[in-house]
Amino acid sequence: MMNATLLQADHEVARLIDRELERQQTTLMMIPSENYASRATMAAAGSVLTNKYAEGYPGKRYYNGCEIYDAIEQLAIDRAKELFRADHANVQLVTGTQANMAAYFALLEKGDRILSMRLDHGGHLSHGRSNNFSGVWYEPHFYGVDPDTERIDYDNVLAVAREVRPKLIVTGASAYPRIIDFKRFREIADEVGAYLLADIAHIVGLVAAGSHPDPVPLCEVVTSTTHKTLRGPRGALILCRQEWAAKIDESVFPGIQAGPLMHILAAKAVAFKEAQSFGFREYQRQIIRNAQALAQSLLEEGFELVSGGTDNHLMLVKLIGKGISGRDAADTLERAGIVVNKNTIPNDPLSPAETSGIRPGTPALTTRGMREQEMHRIGKLIARVIEDKGEHEEVIAEVRKEVLDLCDAFPIYHDII
Numbered sequence: 001m002m003n004a005t006l007l008q009a010d011h012e013v014a015r016l017i018d019r020e021l022e023r024q025q026t027t028l029m030m031i032p033s034e035n036y037a038s039r040a041t042m043a044a045a046g047s048v049l050t051n052k053y054a055e056g057y058p059g060k061r062y063y064n065g066c067e068i069y070d071a072i073e074q075l076a077i078d079r080a081k082e083l084f085r086a087d088h089a090n091v092q093l094v095t096g097t098q099a100n101m102a103a104y105f106a107l108l109e110k111g112d113r114i115l116s117m118r119l120d121h122g123g124h125l126s127h128g129r130s131n132n133f134s135g136v137w138y139e140p141h142f143y144g145v146d147p148d149t150e151r152i153d154y155d156n157v158l159a160v161a162r163e164v165r166p167k168l169i170v171t172g173a174s175a176y177p178r179i180i181d182f183k184r185f186r187e188i189a190d191e192v193g194a195y196l197l198a199d200i201a202h203i204v205g206l207v208a209a210g211s212h213p214d215p216v217p218l219c220e221v222v223t224s225t226t227h228k229t230l231r232g233p234r235g236a237l238i239l240c241r242q243e244w245a246a247k248i249d250e251s252v253f254p255g256i257q258a259g260p261l262m263h264i265l266a267a268k269a270v271a272f273k274e275a276q277s278f279g280f281r282e283y284q285r286q287i288i289r290n291a292q293a294l295a296q297s298l299l300e301e302g303f304e305l306v307s308g309g310t311d312n313h314l315m316l317v318k319l320i321g322k323g324i325s326g327r328d329a330a331d332t333l334e335r336a337g338i339v340v341n342k343n344t345i346p347n348d349p350l351s352p353a354e355t356s357g358i359r360p361g362t363p364a365l366t367t368r369g370m371r372e373q374e375m376h377r378i379g380k381l382i383a384r385v386i387e388d389k390g391e392h393e394e395v396i397a398e399v400r401k402e403v404l405d406l407c408d409a410f411p412i413y414h415d416i417i
């Protein structure tokens with residue numbers, strides 16, 4: 001039981017949290033945007049800091065009594081700046097989508113053109129989807145991956161940029177397994193006179209640890225989440241050059257929010273400190289080694305991967321010709337205790353609700369301490385479930401048992417109970 005006080009006050013919520021803890025402990029969490037925050041991070045997030053308003057910024061609050069809050073936010077800002085070697089950091093953002101909203105609000109006028117990665121090639125809805133604010137307030141144009149290599153076609157990005165003349169180029173993705181060449185994006189942006197924003201929501205931990213090229217010196221603005229590979233609390237941040245600092249801060253407050261979530265902000269400070277450790281750098285390297293081991297295992301089992309493999313924390317498995325959709329594969333895997341999400345693959349013949357792919361990732365399994373050997377085994381378990389297409393209950397049961405054995409051998413939060 002996580003919290004005896006909660007159990008006493010509200011057993012319904014307490015029991016649900018308890019069941020969710022058990023689900024996290026007894027399943028393989030392979031959604032690449034998810035992770036296990038540390039107990040220290042969760043302690044800050046569940047603290048008395050939820051109790052107070054702190055509209056504004058350190059030293060410039062609209063409420064009294066913010067002395068401690070000023071110190072906490074300044075600590076988070078300083079740690080973020082140091083971790084990412086950035087001129088300026090805004091750590092108040094609640095979600096990654098909201099971080100992009102604030103960044104666009106600072107860089108663009110209503111109706112300006114943006115150029116970003118197609119959603120069905122791995123982009124994010126906050127990069128111009130027609131029913132997201134980004135597609136309603138701005139004029140989105142898109143680049144995609146090359147049909148043969150399934151990697152970003154930089155020549156095509158340049159060609160589209162020349163034609164469209166965007167005010168802003170957005171780089172960054174939710175489902176792209178390869179290194180992004182931020183230098184090349186900067187050259188393209190310069191050539192057409194556009195600003196460059198890197199949304200590193202997914203790869204932020206790799207960037208912080210030096211395991212992926214760093215966009216911070218190359219971009220006007222960098223946005224990110226804090227809960228994915230960074231392994232912090234659910235939240236986001238913006239990094240920018242000094243010349244954009246005032247504009248970004250004003251776009252966040254009063255632009256798109258009032259009181260910040262100071263308990264989450266404190267948890268971000270804790271996570272930034274954790275990310276500065278040697279262990280964290282090693283953790284990020286192991287995420288990549290694990291992803292490559294899992295990719296290798298899936299290839300050996302006869303699966304095709306988008307772009308043929310991975311350089312980062314995730315991969316896209318193609319299910320065309322396997323007789324099962326991404327949705328059904330993900331649902332069947334979940335019954336066996338393996339939690340992945342369905343995902344479109346480039347030029348997917350099926351709808352986004354159905355899809356022809358799944359998107360497994362290794363950040364959370366790596367937090368559990370699993371390594372290449374376990375990844376090989378998990379690749380084979382995934383193959384067994386998908387090849388059987390959920391037709392035999394005993395196959396699901398056998399895999400479920402192996403999953404439980406793995407979870408037992410690599411426990412999480414076992415001291416909470």
Ligand SMILES: *Cc1c(COP(=O)(O)O)cnc(C)c1O
Pocket residue numbers: 033094095096097098123124126172173174199201202225235236
């Ligand atoms: C996850 C993600 C975001 C932010 O998502 P939220 O759910 O709004 O926190 C933004 N951009 C990309 C590329 C992402 O993958």
